[in-house]
């Protein structure tokens with residue numbers, strides 16, 4: 218048993234050293250060894266690192282949108298389908314993490330505004346139903362454009378109720394929604410929210426403590442470049458920026474995803490922003506806050522960021538080092554210990 222425990226700790230030490238060798242050995246001080254190092258490693262690992270995102274102004278976002286449709290000739294339908302799919306994927310990601318049981322079907326309320334941000338919500342609702350969720354749409358100011366009429370029909374064909382206004386019992390039942398999607402206004406919002414969205418936003422603000430609110434592209438009511446300058450106070454827990462975060466996202470403190478994986482590299486260069494590195498086939502990537510480290514911690518955080526970026530562009534695991542956590546090793550050790558003890562107990566019984 219002692220030998221077994223020794224081999225466990227030797228294996229942990231070896232694995233830790235391998236991590237060390239994987240590019241940091243020259244940069245980390247030698248005294249950071251043993252358990253202290255392991256604790257520091259885990260602290261840094263749970264504070265994911267990433268390079269600072271780049272932001273688009275409202276004007277640049279609108280110009281880029283127009284250029285995508287004129288120059289490479291994307292249709293709005295194409296872009297909206299990908300944007301809405303990205304929204305659905307981000308919603309699915311956060312809802313699944315909190316899902317109490319696979320038997321409980323998550324119910325999502327999608328509130329759609331009059332423009333294309335609202336269209337993203339219609340697309341997202343359809344995909345969420347395809348992912349196995351239940352959706353209800355609130356769509357008070359409906360566009361008469363054929364594309365939007367079609368999107369609405371496609372939702373209804375999936376069994377989604379499309380309401381003209383907020384459910385009367387919204388305040389009492391907001392906690393029943395696994396998420397509320399705010400696809401009311403995007404990068405063309407300006408001024409003060411007008412009827413009926415002013416009161417919808419107030420109701421949403423009151424519900425934000427009891428429900429998970431996910432905003433699409435811009436938290437509705439926020440100035441696109443500056444944030445909540447109107448003192449409106451609406452603060453969703455999750456934001457999914459499309460193409461690239463808008464200026465207001467600098468003020469956003471919650472979980473932040475980016476989606477809209479469709480921009481050709483030359484437009485990225487022209488509009489001076491950086492597309493995030495999307496992992497594998499994913500339509501979204503979650504941005505992690507850049508930890509404010511100094512000295513060796515900053516170097517180690519930079520190393521982790523580099524490594525994460527390399528791994529994201531190469532989805533396959535490149536080493537076995539990360540495969541087995543210390544928890545897994547400890548569980549294996551306990552299992553081995555139990556088996557050894559059971560065998561010696563059996564042997565003793567046989568002797569008697």
Ligand SMILES: NC(=O)C1=CN([C@@H]2O[C@H](COP(=O)(O)OP(=O)(O)OC[C@H]3O[C@@H](n4cnc5c(N)ncnc54)[C@H](OP(=O)(O)O)[C@@H]3O)[C@@H](O)[C@H]2O)[C@@H](O)CC1
Nearest residue numbers: 296331332333334402403404405406407409410411434460
């Ligand atoms: N390339 C990308 O990343 C892609 C982005 N996409 C998505 O498109 C979104 C931008 O869409 P958008 O331009 O249609 O504008 P959006 O913000 O939805 O709203 C405009 C509507 O709101 C209204 N309105 C404005 N202010 C108001 C107020 N104070 N109170 C009341 N109403 C107000 C305004 O009315 P108006 O003022 O013109 O009378 C108009 O009807 C973008 O954020 C992203 O989600 C994808 O779909 C495709 C690819």
Ligand SMILES: [K+]
Nearest residue numbers: 399402433435
């Ligand atoms: K929004």
